[in-house]
Structures are given as C-alpha cells and as structure tokens.
Amino acid sequence: MADLSELIPTYLSANTQTDVTGNGANGMPAASAGTYTLNLCNDSDAEVVISAIYLTKGEAPTQAHKIHPSHSVEGRGYSLIQPIKIGAGWKLFVTASGPISAQLIGRKEG
Template sequence: MADLSHKFAAVLVVDTQTDITGGGCPVGAAGAYTLNIVNDTDGEASLTAVYLTTGGAAAAADKIHPAFTIEARGWAVIQPIKIGEGWKLFVESDTAVSVNLIGRKEG
C-alpha cells in the first residue's frame, strides 16, 4: 500500500544547488514524488535546472529538467519523479523560491 508519508521542504538559497532531500532519500522512503515550486516574489524566478543523483553531487549528466522560469507569484509542479533510497534531488534558482517534495512511498 502506498502513502504520502514523506515531505521535504526548503527555501532555496540564491544561485546554489540545494539538495531538497537534506542528504538523501531515507531508507524505506523510495517512491514517486511530486516537486512543487512556489515563487512568492514580485519578480520572475529563473530555475537553472533540476538534478537527480544516486547520492553524489549534481553534475550536468544528472539534469532531469531544463532551465525554466516561474512568473511572479506563480508556481510549477514536476511529477512524477522516481527517487530511490539514498538518492538526492537538487534544485537551483536565481530567486529564493519555496520548494516542497512530497512522496508516495512504494511498498
């Protein structure tokens, strides 16, 4: 049975790759995740990319979503993102946007 028991949240540091999982997806939490990104500012936010790694630092080959923009006071959703145990999801933006990674644990 699947459940929505895992949620990771962060406010991105400007121009910094941020690991939304906070060090890797926990044991027993692998599954399909939804990434919600909220730009609660009065200006457009440019997201450099979204990267998924099996545990290491993000590199160009780990990119799963290209650069995109979110309008002022806008939002974006990327789903599904399959994440395994120990994997990391990195997001980078030129604006301090809020991100939430909500998971449906499989098992």
C-alpha cells in the same frame, strides 16, 4: 492501512545548489523512497529562474544528471514537475536565481 504520504519542504536560497530530499549527505532515507511531485512556489513579485534540476544516486551532479530544462517561475507563480522516482540514498538538486519554496510531495514505497 498505513499512510504512505510524504511531504518534504525546503526553502531555496538564491544561486545555491540545494538537495531537496532533506537528509543531508545521506540523500533520500530508505523509508521515504518513492514517487514524488516537485512543487516550486514563488511567493515574490519577481520572476525566478530555475537553472538546474539534477537527480543523482547520491553523487555530486553533472550535466548528465539534469532531468528538466532551465525554466522560469513567474512572480506569485508555481511549477510542478512530476513524476520523479527517488530511490534510497538518491539526491534531487535544484538551483534557482532567487529564493523559492520547494516541496517534494509523494508516496513512500520504501
């Protein structure tokens, strides 16, 4: 049986909207499309505010694409958001007030 697990790690810079699907302008590769958990890991002592999480079909995000409210990740803490279905070409954008690690952990269906 084929291993359908997928891990896409990203390091977010402060106050920068970042597509965490890891494939640049093309969004999620078709072979990696599937259902994911977004893990946000704050390894600093300071709280980091996640101001926006947007899911789009490849276009630039608008307020209508927001899938989770603004929230804080405490110092040395983490946040899990699941499940998130991400199709081929889709993008998942995250904006944080400080540097934070983000991982998409899931199962490929593509």
